[in-house]
Amino acid sequence: MKIGEIWSQLGSIMASIMFVYAMFDKFFPPHLRRYFLKYTNKFSTLFYPYIQIKFHELSGEKLKHSETYKTIQTYLSANSSQSARRLKAEVIKDSQNPLVLSMDDNQEIVDEFNGIKVWWSANHTTSKSQSFSFFPTSDEKRFLTLTFHKRNRDVITTSYIQHVLEEGKAITTKNRQLKLYTNNPSKEWMRYMSTKWSHTSFEHPACFETLAMEPEKKEEIINDLLKFKEGKEYYTKVGKAWKRGYLLFGPPGTGKSTMISAIANFMNYDVYDLELTVVKDNNELKRLLIETSNKSIIVIEDIDCSLNLTGQRKMKKENDDDENEEKKKLVDKAKGEEKNESKLTLSGLLNFIDGIWSACGAERIIIFTTNFVDKLDPALIRRGRMDKHIEMSYCSYEAFKVLARNYLDVESHDELFPVIGKLLEDTNMTPADVAENLMPKSITEDFETCLKKLIQSLEEAKKKLEEEEAKKKTEEKVEEARLKEEKDKQKIAQEEENVKANENSKENDKENGLIH
Numbered sequence: 016m017k018i019g020e021i022w023s024q025l026g027s028i029m030a031s032i033m034f035v036y037a038m039f040d041k042f043f044p045p046h047l048r049r050y051f052l053k054y055t056n057k058f059s060t061l062f063y064p065y066i067q068i069k070f071h072e073l074s075g076e077k078l079k080h081s082e083t084y085k086t087i088q089t090y091l092s093a094n095s096s097q098s099a100r101r102l103k104a105e106v107i108k109d110s111q112n113p114l115v116l117s118m119d120d121n122q123e124i125v126d127e128f129n130g131i132k133v134w135w136s137a138n139h140t141t142s143k144s145q146s147f148s149f150f151p152t153s154d155e156k157r158f159l160t161l162t163f164h165k166r167n168r169d170v171i172t173t174s175y176i177q178h179v180l181e182e183g184k185a186i187t188t189k190n191r192q193l194k195l196y197t198n199n200p201s202k203e204w205m206r207y208m209s210t211k212w213s214h215t216s217f218e219h220p221a222c223f224e225t226l227a228m229e230p231e232k233k234e235e236i237i238n239d240l241l242k243f244k245e246g247k248e249y250y251t252k253v254g255k256a257w258k259r260g261y262l263l264f265g266p267p268g269t270g271k272s273t274m275i276s277a278i279a280n281f282m283n284y285d286v287y288d289l290e291l292t293v294v295k296d297n298n299e300l301k302r303l304l305i306e307t308s309n310k311s312i313i314v315i316e317d318i319d320c321s322l323n324l325t326g327q328r329k330m331k332k333e334n335d336d337d338e339n340e341e342k343k344k345l346v347d348k349a350k351g352e353e354k355n356e357s358k359l360t361l362s363g364l365l366n367f368i369d370g371i372w373s374a375c376g377a378e379r380i381i382i383f384t385t386n387f388v389d390k391l392d393p394a395l396i397r398r399g400r401m402d403k404h405i406e407m408s409y410c411s412y413e414a415f416k417v418l419a420r421n422y423l424d425v426e427s428h429d430e431l432f433p434v435i436g437k438l439l440e441d442t443n444m445t446p447a448d449v450a451e452n453l454m455p456k457s458i459t460e461d462f463e464t465c466l467k468k469l470i471q472s473l474e475e476a477k478k479k480l481e482e483e484e485a486k487k488k489t490e491e492k493v494e495e496a497r498l499k500e501e502k503d504k505q506k507i508a509q510e511e512e513n514v515k516a517n518e519n520s521k522e523n524d525k526e527n528g529l530i531h
């Protein structure tokens with residue numbers, strides 16, 4: 016048969032089908048049409064070996080956006096951008112990759128799971144709205160269709176769908192833009208606000224690679240975090256809430272805040288920066304906790320300044336003199352913003368950490384920071400509450416090497432590195448100060464200049480330290496001499512008193528005629 020004849024036969028077959036369909040659409044009674052379609056469907060499934068599952072965009076009675084639909088869409092977006100030919104671009108808020116590509120309507124992609132082939136397609140149905148409106152409206156229903164062979168039913172409905180949902184969730188978490196939350200000050204007019212937290216995107220670039228710290232210590236923290244992240248089953252098994260407490264302590268500038276940012280980026284968790292000084296009472300603290308999401312870090316910085324150990328709070332800025340405080344109160348009163356006396360207590364905070372309410376979410380890390388660990392109540396930082404105590408110390412040689420790599424791209428220097436190492440042992444310089452010295456101040460400063468600048472600073476710091484120590488020693492000696500002199504004086508006075516007492520007693524004896 017010639018090609019021309021084939022085309023003409025094909026054309027006539029198509030025309031006949033269309034004619035029959037048009038006749039069916041026009042003349043077949045609508046009430047019988049439903050039965051007809053039902054039975055033709057049944058008939059075709061006898062020979063059609065595939066099963067289809069639909070996942071609708073809107074679900075439930077209130078037609079809410081379905082989380083499952085979104086998760087599958089995310090999973091498919093990761094695959095479809097390679098295999099689908101027609102893609103749809105969308106800009107997603109709160110995502111690290113705001114431009115998301117997904118398969119367009121009526122496109123189909125093939126996925127494979129344990130050697131089994133499945134087909135996904137994006138579809139929609141449109142039905143014209145019956146209700147009267149000035150604007151053209153249409154009810155568009157979107158859904159994703161999963162098609163697979165009926166012999167794979169068990170694998171697909173159990174393992175494959177589970178796999179798709181898990182992968183989709185993992186991608187969502189990975190692409191999520193982290194958020195930094197801060198609690199709003201407790202004011203009367205804020206009572207009606209829907210949330211007690213304000214947020215902004217968290218974009219701190221700190222990570223464990225750039226954190227200056229001894230490698231073993233860093234490794235230990237990373238392992239602890241990984242164990243926590245994968246510990247869902249473990250926590251359930253031992254009957255503990257899935258949360259972990261860290262206490263970061265060390266002098267200012269040793270990297271406590273940097274460590275928190277590195278943990279947030281590593282875990283991909285949001286950060287809730289809880290300012291206790293504006294929390295009114297224990298109830299408000301509880302409400303704040305309930306509003307935090309899973310996979311988050313709750314940070315209370317400078318815990319020693321936020322909460323008095325007797326349970327009464329004190330103002331964060333201790334050096335604010337009373338007079339200023341009084342003036343401020345008067346101004347606040349004039350503005351109608353009279354401060355509520357805080358009733359937040361230590362026991363309220365302990366409840367916050369490990370009371371029943373703390374178990375209302377999962378995957379939470381609570382971090383306290385302090386410059387003065389000795390000032391804290393032992394109840395607050397006992398193991399179990401604060402599971403891990405991390406000391407952020409002055410800059411060691413290993414920590415310096417990390418900073419040199421970060422700031423100068425230098426791994427070693429035969430001459431200057433050993434000098435710096437020795438000087439760091441003899442001084443107490445914080446990583447913040449070391450970093451400040453290493454940072455080139457102009458384009459003419461090369462790495463050697465910066466290293467020499469650091470050496471100079473370290474030498475000055477060492478000299479200052481030696482001077483301070485010498486001064487301290489002199490003061491100690493002076494104090495020692497003073498104490499000795501005082502002691503000697505006391506001894507002499509005692510001896511004189513003893514002699515006097517002796518003489519008095521002899522005189523008394525004489526008067527009483529005991530001594531002749």
Ligand SMILES: Nc1ncnc2c1ncn2[C@@H]1O[C@H](COP(=O)(O)OP(=O)(O)OP(=O)(O)O)[C@@H](O)[C@H]1O
Nearest residue numbers: 225226227266267268269270271272273446447450
């Ligand atoms: N361990 C560190 N690793 C890398 N950079 C650090 C480290 N410590 C300090 N820095 C640098 O010093 C700056 C100040 O550090 P950071 O705010 O983390 O210290 P801190 O201990 O939280 O201080 P404070 O107690 O005053 O809040 C940071 O921006 C960072 O650049």
